[in-house]
Amino acid sequence: xLDIKNLHVSLEEEDKQILKGLNLTLEPGKVHAIxxxxxxxxxxxxxxxxxxxxxxxxxxxxxxxxxxxxxxEPEERAAAGLFLAFQYPVEIPxxxxxxxxxxxxxxxxxxxxxxxxxxxxxLKAVREKAKSLKIDADMLKRPVNVxxxxxxxxxxxxxxxxxxxxxxxxxxxxxxxxxxxAMKLVAQGVNALRGGDRTFLVITHYQRLxxxxxxxxxxxxxxxxxxxxxxxxxxLEVENNGYADLLAEVA
Amino acid sequence: MVFAPKxxxxxxxxxxxxxxxxxxxPTFEGAGWADKARAxxxxxxxxxxxxxxxxxxxxxxxxxxxxxxxxxxxSEIPASAIFDSADAVTITIANGAIVGDMPxxxxxxxxxxxxxxxxxxxxxxxxxxxxxxxxxxxxxxxLAALTTVLAGDGVLINVTADVTQPIRIVTSTDGxxxxxxxVVKVAAGAGITVLEEGAAGARASTxxxxxxxxxxxxxxxxxxxxxxxxxxSSHIFARVGADATFRSFTLTPDGSMTRNEAVIxxxxxxxxxHIAGACLGDGAVHHDDTVFITHDAVDCESRQVFKKVxxxxxxxxxxxxxxxxEGAQKTDGYQISQSLLLDDxxxxxxxxxLEIYADDxxxxxxxxxxxxxxxxxxxxxxxxxxxxxxxxxxxxxFLAEAVDEIADDDVQQxxxxxxxxxxxxxxx
Numbered sequence: 001x002l003d004i005k006n007l008h009v010s011l012e013e014e015d016k017q018i019l020k021g022l023n024l025t026l027e028p029g030k031v032h033a034i035x036x037x038x039x040x041x042x043x044x045x046x047x048x049x050x051x052x053x054x055x056x057x058x059x060x061x062x063x064x065x066x067x068x069x070x071x072x073e074p075e076e077r078a079a080a081g082l083f084l085a086f087q088y089p090v091e092i093p094x095x096x097x098x099x100x101x102x103x104x105x106x107x108x109x110x111x112x113x114x115x116x117x118x119x120x121x122x123l124k125a126v127r128e129k130a131k132s133l134k135i136d137a138d139m140l141k142r143p144v145n146v147x148x149x150x151x152x153x154x155x156x157x158x159x160x161x162x163x164x165x166x167x168x169x170x171x172x173x174x175x176x177x178x179x180x181x182a183m184k185l186v187a188q189g190v191n192a193l194r195g196g197d198r199t200f201l202v203i204t205h206y207q208r209l210x211x212x213x214x215x216x217x218x219x220x221x222x223x224x225x226x227x228x229x230x231x232x233x234x235x236l237e238v239e240n241n242g243y244a245d246l247l248a249e250v251a
Numbered sequence: 252m253v254f255a256p257k258x259x260x261x262x263x264x265x266x267x268x269x270x271x272x273x274x275x276x277p278t279f280e281g282a283g284w285a286d287k288a289r290a291x292x293x294x295x296x297x298x299x300x301x302x303x304x305x306x307x308x309x310x311x312x313x314x315x316x317x318x319x320x321x322x323x324x325x326s327e328i329p330a331s332a333i334f335d336s337a338d339a340v341t342i343t344i345a346n347g348a349i350v351g352d353m354p355x356x357x358x359x360x361x362x363x364x365x366x367x368x369x370x371x372x373x374x375x376x377x378x379x380x381x382x383x384x385x386x387x388x389x390x391x392x393x394l395a396a397l398t399t400v401l402a403g404d405g406v407l408i409n410v411t412a413d414v415t416q417p418i419r420i421v422t423s424t425d426g427x428x429x430x431x432x433x434v435v436k437v438a439a440g441a442g443i444t445v446l447e448e449g450a451a452g453a454r455a456s457t458x459x460x461x462x463x464x465x466x467x468x469x470x471x472x473x474x475x476x477x478x479x480x481x482x483x484s485s486h487i488f489a490r491v492g493a494d495a496t497f498r499s500f501t502l503t504p505d506g507s508m509t510r511n512e513a514v515i516x517x518x519x520x521x522x523x524x525h526i527a528g529a530c531l532g533d534g535a536v537h538h539d540d541t542v543f544i545t546h547d548a549v550d551c552e553s554r555q556v557f558k559k560v561x562x563x564x565x566x567x568x569x570x571x572x573x574x575x576x577e578g579a580q581k582t583d584g585y586q587i588s589q590s591l592l593l594d595d596x597x598x599x600x601x602x603x604x605l606e607i608y609a610d611d612x613x614x615x616x617x618x619x620x621x622x623x624x625x626x627x628x629x630x631x632x633x634x635x636x637x638x639x640x641x642x643x644x645x646x647x648x649f650l651a652e653a654v655d656e657i658a659d660d661d662v663q664q665x666x667x668x669x670x671x672x673x674x675x676x677x678x679x
Contacts, residue, residue, distance in 0.1 A: 050633050053625065078635035090630040094648030100631070103644065108635035143648075160634060 001199040002026040002049075002168050007060035009041075009048050009224075018044040020224035021060070026168070028197035033210055035235060036221035037243045042203045043087060045221075046172040050084040051077050064168055078104075079111035081167030085157040085174050092144040097156070100144045101126060101163055108164060129162040133189050151182030158189035169193070170201045175209040187212030207239035220246055257307070258299075259391055265300040268318065269393075273297060275320070276400055285368035288380035292399035295384060299393045308390055311568040311600045312539040316482045316508045317394055322454035324507070325426035326480035333474050333669050334446045337662060339419035347429030347451055348404050358412025359443065364405040364432055375407050378434050382460040382488035386514035389574070390543060395486040395512070398456045402432035405458075410435065413442040413468070417662070422449035432458045435469060439492070442468030444659060450476050450483060450506075457485045463495040465519055470498050472662050477504035477673055479534065486512045487526075493519025493548070500657050502666060503538050504531040504673050510539045517579075520549045527556040527656035531673060532565030532597070539568035540588075546579040546612075555586040558653040560646050561597035572604040575612050584614035591649045592620055593642070643674040 002024070009019040018041045026032050036042050048055050049062055051074035062069045064080055072080065092100070106116045117125075130140060133155045145153050154174055161169055171190070175183050190200070190213050202213055210218070210232065218234040219226045222243070227250045228234065238246070259265070276293060279286040302314035316323060330343065340354035342361070349363040362372055364379075380399045386392060406420055422431070429452030437443060441464075451457055463469045475483060483506060491497045503509050515524045530538045544553045559567035569588035590599030601618040623645050631641035647670060654670070657663040 052629050052633075073638070074629060074632035075635050075637045075641075078633055084633055086630065086633075090624075090626050092627050092630070092645070092648055094651030095644050100634075100644070103640065104631075104634035104636055107637060107640060111635065111637070164634065 001028045001065060001197065002201070003063045005061045007048070007062060008058045009044060010056045010058055012054050012056050018224055019048070022225055024219065024226060026199050026201060028199055030216040031194065031200040031202060031213065032217045032219060033202045033204060033215035033235060034219045034221050035204060035238055040221045041224045042221055043172055046084055046170045046203060049170060050074060050082060075107065076111065078164070079108045083161050083164055083166035083169045085154070085161060085169065085171045087173040087176055089145050089153040089157055091146045093146050095144050097140050097142055097144050098126065101160065104160065105163055126163065130159055132192065133159050133162075134185060135159055150177035151179065151185070154178060154182065154186050155189065158186055162189065162193060167197060168199050168201070170203065172203050173205065174202070175204055175206060183209060184212060207235040210235045222247055222250070257390055259302075259306045261300055262303070265303050268303075269297060269300040272301060272318065272320070283368060283371050284373065284376035284379065285364070288376070289400050292380050292383065292396045295387060296393055296396040296400060299387070299391045299396065301393050308541070308570070311570070311602075312510055312537060314394070317454070317456070317484050317510070322428050322452070323482060324453040324480040326453045326478060327426050328424045328450045328453065328476050328478055328481060330421050330423040331448045331474070331476060333448045334419050334665060337417055337419060337446060337665060339417040339446055341419045341421055342406055344404070344420065344422045344431065344451065346424055346427070347431060349406070356414060356416060356418065358410065358414045358441065359418070360409040360411070361418070362407045364407055365403055367407050374409055374436070375434050378436060378460055378462055379432070382462070382490060383458055383486070385516070386486070386488045389545070392486060392512060392514070394456060394484050395458055395488070398430050398458045398486065399432060401456070402430040402458065405432040405434070407433070408435045408443065408445070410437045410441045410443040413440065417444035417446050419446040419448070422447070422451045424450060424452045424455070426453045428452050428454045430456045433460070435459070435461045437461070437463045437467035437469050439464040440466045444470040444472070444662070446662065447471070447473040450478070450481050453480060454482045455484070457483075459485070459487045461487065461489040461497065463489065463491050463497050465492040466494045467492065468496045470658055471500070472657055472666065473499070473501045474666065474669065475501070475503045475506060475509065479505050479507050479536065481506050482508040484510045487514070489513070489515045489524070491515065491517045491519065491522045491524050494521050495519060496523045498525045498656065498658055500527045500653070502529050502670070505533055505536050506538070507535060508537050510541065512541045513543070515544045515553070517544070517546050517548055517551045517553065520551065522548060522551045523553070524551070525554040525556070525656050527554070527653045528558070529650045529653040529670070530559040530567060532559060532561045532567060533677060534563045534565060536565040537568070538566070539570070541570040543572045544574070544584070546573070546575045546582045546584065548579060550581040551579070552583040553585070554656070555588070556653045556656055557588040558650050559590045559599060560593065560649065561590055561599060562593035564596045566597065567599040569601045569603070569618070571602075571616070572606065573614055573616070575607040575609050575614065577608040579609045580611040582609060582612040582614065584612065586616035587652070588618045589649070590620045591646065592622055639678050643671070646674060647671065
């Protein structure tokens with residue numbers, strides 16, 4: 001699904017290299033987790049893949065089902081099936097959550113040359129998906145993320161994911177700022193979307209989220225590279241021993 | 252407390268310009284109220300003199316487009332259909348004159364200024380030109396006096412019941428200059444919504460005098476045409492009584508020159524006055540909102556909300572003042588003026604002012620200029636919203652606080668839909 005080869009990325013403004021030859025292959029339908037200490041480049045990876053300004057790719061490639069992602073505008077990447085659940089979802093005053101969702105759904109369909117979703121079908125789909133995420137009518141009416149609690153913002157991200165039905169979902173520290181109940185709710189939302197070829201890349205600091213979203217593969221990232229990959233037991237190892245042992249192993 | 256009138260310097264250039272103009276302006280010698288009011292306004296204008304760029308009140312906006320003898324544009328501006336869906340009674344004005352008969356509306360008396368002046372209809376005589384004259388006390392507004400002198404027509408509305416159906420005024424022009432003078436009197440406990448769309452002339456000057464008596468309601472929503480070849484000067488003079496509500500919103504898309512002045516005197520306790528404006532400026536566009544709100548009563552609320560979206564060299568101006576007179580305790584005054592600069596070529600000039608002579612008041616004001624928020628833009632694009640649409644959404648989001656000032660949800664929706672269409676049209 002997602003193929004990252006020898007990816008080198010610098011910050012445009014500081015000339016500082018963040019990703020230093022990252023390789024990652026995600027098979028369709030699998031859930032991969034990336035763990036790593038602060039500053040290892042996890043969030044940079046998610047931003048570079050989704051097309052945020054301010055990063056310069058100096059070497060390497062990233063493809064989604066063979067399509068070069070790095071050449072596309074952010075909206076084209078989204079239409080190609082990429083979705084990033086933000087660590088810090090942005091508040092947009094004055095734009096209603098529903099308006100935003102419908103604009104996004106139909107914009108993607110337009111880019112893909114598909115027909116727009118009718119107002120009725122859209123409403124039905126939103127209500128159904130919002131209900132399972134315990135998102136009430138008021139949250140749908142309010143401006144995007146404005147006045148939402150941390151948990152509400154993350155649930156809203158998952159609602160967008162559910163509506164946009166992406167092939168490749170990146171979750172950037174979706175567990176940050178969530179209490180246990182909120183995390184379970186979010187994880188349920190994600191698990192409900194698992195199936196078929198839909199592929200997940202779950203970026204997290206802690207093993208806890210992976211109790212609820214069970215990964216197939218766990219990668220440890222440090223200093224801009226994947227330093228170790230393994231099964232779910234790797235996440236437990238980190239939880240018990242921290243990163244120090246793993247880092248020492250590679251050094 | 253005495254407020255010294257801030258008279259402009261009567262330079263020779265100013266008075267010569269004024270004298271030259273007045274040579275072309277008739278002297279009104281009739282005995283009717285209209286002629287008397289026009290003669291008085293003519294005398295005011297002769298004393299004040301026309302505005303010059305060096306006058307403090309014109310420091311950001313060059314008044315010569317309004318004082319030149321020949322209008323710059325001859326653009327035809329056809330009647331628009333923005334409020335077609337608003338279920339309003341419509342008054343049509345073409346080339347500065349009312350067309351056809353006045354509509355009938357229960358609880359409302361409507362006349363044309365031309366007819367009322369000829370027939371000597373009296374209810375309007377204590378308002379026509381009177382609020383304009385009063386509005387000259389703190390700041391001289393010679394263009395308003397000139398409009399009182401020159402306007403041969405306009406709509407005179409006397410409201411004696413709380414009317415839900417709006418009155419809509421549609422103006423259009425084949426080109427050239429036009430002047431209009433409207434008067435609205437809202438009796439105690441009565442209410443009306445007035446919708447305006449169009450431009451009276453390629454160069455147009457409009458006065459609107461509004462008296463809202465105790466417990467009355469006046470809602471005003473105005474949309475100017477998105478045509479660059481036009482120069483508009485408008486003045487609103489309002490007097491708001493106890494427990495009364497005055498709300499006015501103006502959408503100004505483009506237009507070479509627009510100067511919207513509003514002078515609102517809150518004279519009764521527990522009254523509300525809101526004035527708001529949204530502007531889309533693209534290219535050689537100059538858009539100026541100049542507002543003066545006087546609180547002269549207890550426990551009143553005023554809001555000024557002005558938002559301007561500027562690009563490709565457009566200039567936005569805001570001069571807004573809140574004057575709280577001695578004894579006007581518990582005043583709640585709010586003023587915000589903001590610009591969204593979509594490129595580096597545009598500018599926003601703001602002069603917010605507070606002058607407060609009471610000690611138990613809450614007045615806040617803010618003025619900002621900013622660009623599109625990159626994080627919000629990326630967030631929208633990451634969801635598949637194309638760059639242009641994302642900028643439009645964020646632009647609407649920026650304007651929302653001003654558009655929200657429109658009290659009627661249906662009218663608000665009409666304005667929003669129109670705004671969306673205007674933004675869409677900019678994508679070419």
